[in-house]
Amino acid sequence: MNLDFDESEVAFRAEVREFLDKNLPADIQQKVRSHAEIGKADTVRWQQILNQRGWGASMWPKQAGGTGWNATQRYIFEEECVFAGAPAQLPFGLVMVAPVIMAFGSPEQQRTFLPKILSGEDWWCQGYSEPGSGSDLASLRTRAERDGDHYVVNGQKTWTTLAQHADWIFCLVRTSSDARQQDGISFLLINMHSPGVTVRPIIMMDGGHEINDVFFDNVRVPVGNLVGEENKGWSYAKFLLVHERTGLALVPQGKRLLVELKAIAAEAMKADHRLRDRIARIEIELAVHEMTLLRVVSASGSKRGPGAEAAILKIRGTEIFQTIYETILQVTGGAYVDPAVANRFFNMRKLTIFGGSNEIQKNIIAQMVLGL
Amino acid sequence: MNLNLTEDQQALQDTLRKFAAKEFSFAKRRALAKEGAGEAISATGFSPAAWQQLAEIGVLALPFEEAYGGLGGSALDTMVVMEELGRGLMIEPYLGTVILSGGLIASLGSDSQKETLLASIGSGESLVALAHQEPGKAFDAEVLTTSLNGPGDGLILNGNKAQVLYGAQSHQVLVSVNEANGISLFLIDSKAQGVTWHDQKMPDGTRVARLELNQVSVSEAARVGGKGAAGPALSRAFDVANAALCAEAVGIIVTLIEITSEYLKTRKQFGVTLGTFQALKHRMVDMFVWSETARSATMLATVRVATGTAAEAHWACAAAKVQVGDAARFVGQQAIQLHGGMGVTEEMAVSHYFKRLTCIAALFGDIDHHLGVVSDVLLAA
Numbered sequence: 001m002n003l004d005f006d007e008s009e010v011a012f013r014a015e016v017r018e019f020l021d022k023n024l025p026a027d028i029q030q031k032v033r034s035h036a037e038i039g040k041a042d043t044v045r046w047q048q049i050l051n052q053r054g055w056g057a058s059m060w061p062k063q064a065g066g067t068g069w070n071a072t073q074r075y076i077f078e079e080e081c082v083f084a085g086a087p088a089q090l091p092f093g094l095v096m097v098a099p100v101i102m103a104f105g106s107p108e109q110q111r112t113f114l115p116k117i118l119s120g121e122d123w124w125c126q127g128y129s130e131p132g133s134g135s136d137l138a139s140l141r142t143r144a145e146r147d148g149d150h151y152v153v154n155g156q157k158t159w160t161t162l163a164q165h166a167d168w169i170f171c172l173v174r175t176s177s178d179a180r181q182q183d184g185i186s187f188l189l190i191n192m193h194s195p196g197v198t199v200r201p202i203i204m205m206d207g208g209h210e211i212n213d214v215f216f217d218n219v220r221v222p223v224g225n226l227v228g229e230e231n232k233g234w235s236y237a238k239f240l241l242v243h244e245r246t247g248l249a250l251v252p253q254g255k256r257l258l259v260e261l262k263a264i265a266a267e268a269m270k271a272d273h274r275l276r277d278r279i280a281r282i283e284i285e286l287a288v289h290e291m292t293l294l295r296v297v298s299a300s301g302s303k304r305g306p307g308a309e310a311a312i313l314k315i316r317g318t319e320i321f322q323t324i325y326e327t328i329l330q331v332t333g334g335a336y337v338d339p340a341v342a343n344r345f346f347n348m349r350k351l352t353i354f355g356g357s358n359e360i361q362k363n364i365i366a367q368m369v370l371g372l
Numbered sequence: 373m374n375l376n377l378t379e380d381q382q383a384l385q386d387t388l389r390k391f392a393a394k395e396f397s398f399a400k401r402r403a404l405a406k407e408g409a410g411e412a413i414s415a416t417g418f419s420p421a422a423w424q425q426l427a428e429i430g431v432l433a434l435p436f437e438e439a440y441g442g443l444g445g446s447a448l449d450t451m452v453v454m455e456e457l458g459r460g461l462m463i464e465p466y467l468g469t470v471i472l473s474g475g476l477i478a479s480l481g482s483d484s485q486k487e488t489l490l491a492s493i494g495s496g497e498s499l500v501a502l503a504h505q506e507p508g509k510a511f512d513a514e515v516l517t518t519s520l521n522g523p524g525d526g527l528i529l530n531g532n533k534a535q536v537l538y539g540a541q542s543h544q545v546l547v548s549v550n551e552a553n554g555i556s557l558f559l560i561d562s563k564a565q566g567v568t569w570h571d572q573k574m575p576d577g578t579r580v581a582r583l584e585l586n587q588v589s590v591s592e593a594a595r596v597g598g599k600g601a602a603g604p605a606l607s608r609a610f611d612v613a614n615a616a617l618c619a620e621a622v623g624i625i626v627t628l629i630e631i632t633s634e635y636l637k638t639r640k641q642f643g644v645t646l647g648t649f650q651a652l653k654h655r656m657v658d659m660f661v662w663s664e665t666a667r668s669a670t671m672l673a674t675v676r677v678a679t680g681t682a683a684e685a686h687w688a689c690a691a692a693k694v695q696v697g698d699a700a701r702f703v704g705q706q707a708i709q710l711h712g713g714m715g716v717t718e719e720m721a722v723s724h725y726f727k728r729l730t731c732i733a734a735l736f737g738d739i740d741h742h743l744g745v746v747s748d749v750l751l752a753a
Contacts, residue, residue: 001448003675005373072373262750269750280747284669284691291375291668298375312664365660366653370633 003294005076013076020084023049029085035344037208038087040123040165046087047120056118057094064102064110065118071246071300075293082252092161093117093124095247097170100187100236104228113168113189127157127171127190127214128237134159135360137172138181138234142216144173144188151175151188151226153196153219159354163199163212166192172237175230187233189225190216204350206343241356247310248355249293250317254286257324265331275331282324289316308368311361318351318358375671381452387429388453392460395422398721404463405577405724416541417571417579418464424496432470433494436478440490447612447678451619451670458623461725463578465499468537471616472609473500473546479605480557480597489544489559501542501562503533503583504606511535511736512610514603518585520549520556529558529566529588539581540571546596547585554600558590565589576727608682611689614736615677618670618689618696621732624725625663625699628707631722632656635711652710659703666699690737690745697739704729 005013028042050056058074060066069077098117101109116122133140142155153173163169169190176184190197196219202211228236262269262279269276296309329337329345352358366372377385400419407417426432431453436442443449450471457466470493477489477500492498505511506518518531529547539545542562548555560567566588569581597605633656636647646652673692676685704726708715711722733739 001375001377001671001675002679003373009373273747276747276750277743280743280750281694284694284746287691288665288669288672288695291672292664294373295375295668295671298373312661315661316665359654362654362657365657369660370656372633372636372647372653372656
């Protein structure tokens with residue numbers, strides 16, 4: 001048991017660092033470091049730069065155009081990107097829909113969609129949640145009815161992140177009401193430019209426009225856009241859940257933010273031992289949380305089966321991240337703070353809610369690990 | 373980077389788990405913990421037979437160098453052992469004798485001291501205690517009251533020591549004194565003239581003693597390490613001991629979760645098992661997340677003890693003691709809570725595990741102490 005990276009991993013880190021040094025555009029880096037909004041153009045530009053180097057999809061296998069990296073390499077890559085001030089890659093295509101298309105999509109779907117996800121040409125969003133179906137996702141009601149070579153889709157999705165930029169949406173839709181709720185759901189790829197699709201912004205409490213309602217009014221979708229079999233969509237969505245084990249651990253992001261907090265608090269900390277203890281505790285929790293992530297990374301190298309790791313990582317990662325923002329808010333002046341700082345704190349409340357709320361993560365652990 | 377157990381470590385884990393299940397039964401543990409209650413304590417307080425078996429398995433010699441009859445095990449092997457001893461709720465004096473005293477002799481002793489002492493610890497013949505802490509002082513105090521006086525070969529020790537793990541049961545004891553602007557260690561016979569032990573029980577039934585040293589004469593040959601030179605080794609020994617305690621706590625925490633989860637699956641109220649209530653499910657999950665956190669913290673501390681610098685090891689052990697302390701508190705208290713009335717009785721194992729966890733969290737620095745260690749590093753940065 002050791003925490004030392006071997007020679008090839010050290011060399012890999014140096015290679016990534018050198019690449020970032022030379023290729024990360026200074027204007028984008030500046031925006032990331034100052035917490036400015038990263039728009040569609042910058043996200044796409046960065047995806048193109050990564051893709052030119054062959055690093056567009058760190059989690060994809062080589063034959064699909066990915067890097068074929070192992071878990072340790074991906075960990076190093078993500079850490080270096082975050083530390084360098086690179087923007088996050090859009091996860092909806094790369095991390096969420098692509099693995100499903102690779103595992104269950106037709107060869108034609110793979111040829112059509114994957115290259116444009118890799119190149120950044122297609123912007124994807126996720127159509128899961130509905131107004132009446134949040135944590136109880138299987139109760140969703142957006143209907144897709146077969147009409148010749150098409151499905152006709154009617155209904156509403158909500159909380160759809162960055163749908164305002166999207167070319168495509170992957171949706172869970174109801175294709176049958178006969179059986180158990182979960183058994184009547186299909187996984188459908190819908191062109192956002194189709195007639196009948198309307199996007200309405202939802203403004204979050206920080207004033208930002210990240211999320212949307214998406215309405216479907218008799219939207220005609222070719223049957224060729226159904227992934228896998230009809231009424232099997234729920235199992236594909238669950239596959240994604242198990243596939244992504246380390247997604248929201250927020251370890252490098254937390255480490256970067258802690259450096260920021262320590263810099264902001266440097267003077268105050270000297271005189272205020274209570275603040276110092278708070279920051280010490282965050283530092284401890286983050287170091288230990290990182291160790292949990294490294295355990296998962298290390299175990300996936302040895303090909304052990306997936307457990308409920310992602311759920312634990314999400315719970316701890318999001319809690320710690322929120323605590324850091326809360327402490328930054330406190331140190332910079334509480335209620336009298338710069339609204340931009342307060343808004344970041346407000347915005348981060350989403351972390352424990354999205355991606356399956358932390359309470360849903362607990363249900364998963366109770367069932368999968370404890371058998372309760 | 374590799375955080376998986378080796379095949380040898382898995383085999384060791386397996387052997388110990390089977391051994392503990394057989395030899396450290398709850399009934400035996402309970403009887404041993406009760407020994408001597410209400411009277412001047414004289415019985416051993418642990419099972420000499422189990423101790424001999426641990427020697428036969430090789431666990432008592434595990435951390436020592438092969439040149440001195442040991443198995444050359446690392447801090448990571450010790451972690452595996454301590455977790456299993458925690459699961460079995462062992463009452464044997466492993467921490468004091470093998471980890472603390474054995475570790476100090478291994479790092480400070482002369483060749484001949486190591487040859488004789490490590491061999492006799494490893495074979496289970498000899499229990500060696502560490503008497504460092506003094507009444508009213510911190511476990512890692514550097515300024516001591518115990519005095520060393522006397523001309524030439526006639527050195528005399530006087531003073532009081534506290535919290536000596538299994539001191540009254542020991543054959544020899546390492547005693548610390550201030551000398552030459554540092555700390556020196558002397559190894560004396562536990563029954564030497566002028567040595568008085570006051571055996572006590574910790575709340576978990578393990579033994580701890582107060583030691584009076586009254587005109588105890590020692591020779592230069594009894595020194596372990598150089599004059600005034602034991603400070604860094606002592607600090608290291610407490611780090612190692614804390615990492616080991618954390619591993620023991622992980623074994624207990626994991627066991628408490630198993631026991632409690634089983635209870636929730638069988639105990640019925642309102643016509644259903646307790647485990648069907650979401651409030652209780654989520655409480656169990658919180659306990660589970662804490663247990664994984666405690667394990668990660670322990671692994672971090674252990675890896676740093678094994679391969680890090682002194683500063684890295686000290687930081688990680690302090691961090692681990694904070695997080696494992698939090699975990700011990702939450703899991704221990706909630707395991708009692710979820711057992712309801714049964715949880716507060718002496719007949720359930722859960723209460724005994726809880727008591728041990730409570731003692732572990734207080735041994736060698738509590739949460740506040742160790743948070744202070746990490747906090748002070750921030751100040752120095």
